Amino acid sequence: MSEYIKVPTMAEMMASGEVPEVLFWVGCSGSFDDRAKKITKAIVKILHRAGVKYAVLGAEESCTGDPAKRAGNEFLFQMQAMQNIMVLNGYGVKRIVTGCPHCFNIMKNEYPELGGNYEVLHHTQFINELIKDGKLQITDGKSFKGKRITFHDPCYLGRANDVYEAPREALQTLDAELVEMRRCKSKGLCCGAGGAQMFKEAEPGNKEVNVERTEDALETKANVIATGCPFCNTMMTDGVKNFEKEGSVEVKDIAELIAEAGDLL
Amino acid sequence: MIAQILFLILLGVSAFFFARRIGEIRRNIKLGRDIDRSDNSSERWKTMFMVAIGQSKMVKRPIAGILHILVYVGFILINIEVLEIIIDGLFGTHRVFATLGAGAIYDFLIGCFEILAFLVLVACVIFLVRRNVINIKRFHSKEMTKWPKSDANIILVTEVLLMFALLSMNATDAILQERAATMMASGQEVSETLSHYIEAGSFPVSAWLVPLYDGMSVDALMTTERFMWWFHIIGILGFLVYVPYSKHFHIFLAFPNTYYSKLLPKGELPNMEAVTNEVKLMLDPNADPFAAPAPDPDAAPIKFGAKDVQDLTWKQLFDSYTCTECGRCTSVCPANQTGKLLSPRKIMMDTRDRLDEVGKGLENGAPKDDGKSLLRDYISEEELWACTTCNACVEACPVNIDPVSIIIDLRRHLIMEESKSPESITAMFNNVENNGAPWAFPAADRGKWIEELNS
Structure with missing residues (x-):
């Protein structure tokens, strides 16, 4: 089945005055790793099928800083976090679905203190929600x-x-x-x-x-x-x-x- | 009278040594950095109730868990009898609680203590077998040789002896009670000392020991009873002095340690405020680099991460004294299970040993800097870099100790103070900094998957 899927970016959404329900945070692995890209594509297809109004950040997304933080580089983590928060807050993002539990954990738990307050869901939670709500068959x-x-x-x-x-x-x-x-x-x-x-x-x-x-x-x-x-x-x-x-x-x-x-x- | 004075001296001396050691530990823990754990007291009480009092995490391994509950309940309840022994010792009374009336309650309590004492004894024997005969891996790690191994065995053997003394004391007492009663019934004169042995208590377990002592004369029985009484109480006082030097200090610290648990999700690693301030300045385009206030010459320089125990928080130091070296953390650690050097238990033991060393140095008036540190002299970089931060150790700890936080703080020092990391980690940092991804892919390619989606 190959229906054409348009993946909107936040910038495009904003330009057309639209506000997505959720931001899909792809993550570095999901963006660059060939195997993980398949997972990203599956998530996008699910979002599309369930009729979710979503957007991605595209080139505006950057590493959450998780590997830096866990390796002890708090400076690099906070630099990354604050830059991401500026972008996310700039778009008025409220709800985020991540394709990676590391992004999920750090955005849910460690971004709020730096000014990034969002409802963050892991993609399995969101998919489960879509199934339960009858939006995804x-x-x-x-x-x-x-x-x-x-x-x-x-x-x-x-x-x-x-x-x-x-x-x-x-x-x-x-x-x-x-x-x-x-x-x-x-x-x-x-x-x-x-x-x-x-x-x-x-x-x-x-x-x-x-x-x-x-x-x-x-x-x-x-x-x-x-x-x-x-x-x-x-x-x-x-x-x-x-x-x-x-x-x-x-x-x-x-x-x-x-x-x-x-x-x- | 002499016995009473002797008892008072013994009690005083052990209380003094116990209090002195508590003072040392308190002082050592206070060497740590401040961290606020005074919030949310209802949640904290709940955690302490579940985890320490209710032993909820202990029973996740049922055999050790249930045996441990026997020893724990036995230890707490038998203290009522210890209280009686202390009062008897100080005032020269004998089984003073029995004379307070309600003999049935006394009989019931002594009966319960006997059963508990027996169960404690059995549990300790099984623990000894588990440690020394059955090859349970977590009791045979590298860090569990020498002192830590003897420490565990000393305590277990002491407990077995104490329980045996308690039961023997009761057995000889029961025989003496019976003999005094028979003599009185047949109109014989009963000496004053023998008349102390009033009929009191029920002895469901020590009754089995009666044949062991039944052949003895009244005098020999009284000597044995006194010997067991003194042996038991001296043992307990010795235990009191020993415990704060031992891993067994968890019997006290487990309660406050669980009260002060981290209540955040396990995955949440609190942000470093000092870094936040600097990063905010760096990112603010309007910040005037020359407007920064002149540094306060008296202020201690900000240190990032931890090199030594003083750089850790008091809670991390509290954790180290609470650790009872059970090794559940190490047995679930993915790094340890695959033969890496890292053992979360060793992280805690090293922290405690180094803290004791620093504390001793302070006492002896040694210079603050003894040229050693927790990092490298105790914990190697190789150990630190083997951690996957999976939190299995934190989950497994029956008293909510957090070894991961210490590992991260030591890594923070390596990275932010010494710029020292494995080459591949440095490369990852550079990639994140330059490309916004841990790999060397250009940021512009982030959306490539979108093009591929419809092709």
Whole structure:
């Protein structure tokens, strides 16, 4: 299905005197990383299908400062944050949907003190809301009947902000069997990418964290490992490759699975 | 009379040493930076109620959790009996609470304490087996050798001995009670000391120990009973003096430590105000760089992040004294599980050990700067950079300790004071600064995915 989709930017919206319901904060991964861009596209297709009036910042978006802050560079974080807040406040943004739990956490928790007060939602929360409100129907696409899906909790969505149910509720609409890993929810194991680890080599050890976590996922005999974070997605994809299971186990963001079920991709 | 004086001296001496150590710990904790945790008292009481009093996080690991609750409840309730022992010791009475009337209540309480004492004993034996026989990984980490290992065993063995003494005291007392009663019933003269052993208490557990002592003469029984009584109370007073030097200090600090918990979402890392002020100036196009007020020569220079314990907040230092080295944090740490050097428990132990060292230095009038610091002398850069900030350790801690905040503060020092970071991290910083993304993609390409969407 390839319907032409126009992705409006905030600047365009403002020029035409329109105000979007939500700003879709794409994030750096979702903008630049080839794998993560697919997730971004799935989210946009869902927003489009559900008739959400949204906009993106496009070139005006900049890193939230999360990796800088977690690595200890508070200056760089606050520079980034304040510049972003200026842009967001300039457009009068009230509600933000992020494609990444790290952006979600930092904008929800750490921007307010710097003058950025928004209602911030993670995309799985927003998608779940759209389904619950009946705005998004996803019955005409790929069927997941008979499939086993396991959800890997992103640390910055789960433990960091206690969001465990929204992504699971969204997955439950897929008519697949949702199986939990040995370590899940508040006990979920990190994929290994948080705290700026994504941008550096791991310290010496005897195993990679993503391999350890992929073992948990493979143990469930799931066909699909569902993620809610572009970094987790990368880490789990690499983990599955490490076990040479890429032929039988898919790693997909919840947005992609929902979009597939709705025949949006 | 001599016994009473001796008892008073013992009590005074142990109270003195306990108070002195509390004073040291208080002084050490106050070396930390200020942080306001006085807000939201209702939420704080609730947290303390759930986590410390209610042990809500302990039972997430049911075996250790339930055994721990036995020891915890036993410890708190048996204190009522300790109170009686202290009063008896000071006033030369014997089982003073029994003479207050309501013998049935006394019997019931002593019966309960006996059962609790037995359960504590069993729990401590199981704990000893778990630590020393069964190979439970978190008890055998690198940081758990030498003193930390002995510390745990000393406490457990002491508790076993104390409970055994308590039960033996009761067993011999019960025999003496019975003998005194029989002698009186048959019209024999009962010595004054033996007449102390009035019929009081019920002994459901120590009754099993009776065969052990039943063959003894009255004199030998009285000696044994007194010995167990003194052994028990000296043990408890010794415990009191020992505990604030030990990881077992959590029995006191767990309560205030959970009260002062961070109430924000775990993912929220408070912003640094000092940085905010500078960044605001930098970003303000109207700011006059020469209009800044002349720096106050007396003001302490602003330091970013933490190099040593004094740079941490008092709450982080409080955390370190509360840590009981259970290792639940380390056992869930993704870095530790994959063989990296980082262990959140070690972060807390290092903080405490360094703080004690700094505190001792102050006492001895040593120069403030001893040339050492928490960073590097205790915690290496390699440990710091292994953290994924996943907060699994914070979630796992039964008393709401936050090792991640210390790791971040030490990283802040490395970055903002020493400009020292792994090369790839420096590259990430440069990318964020120049391209607004952690990778070297031009900012103009941010919208490329939009073009791709319809192609």
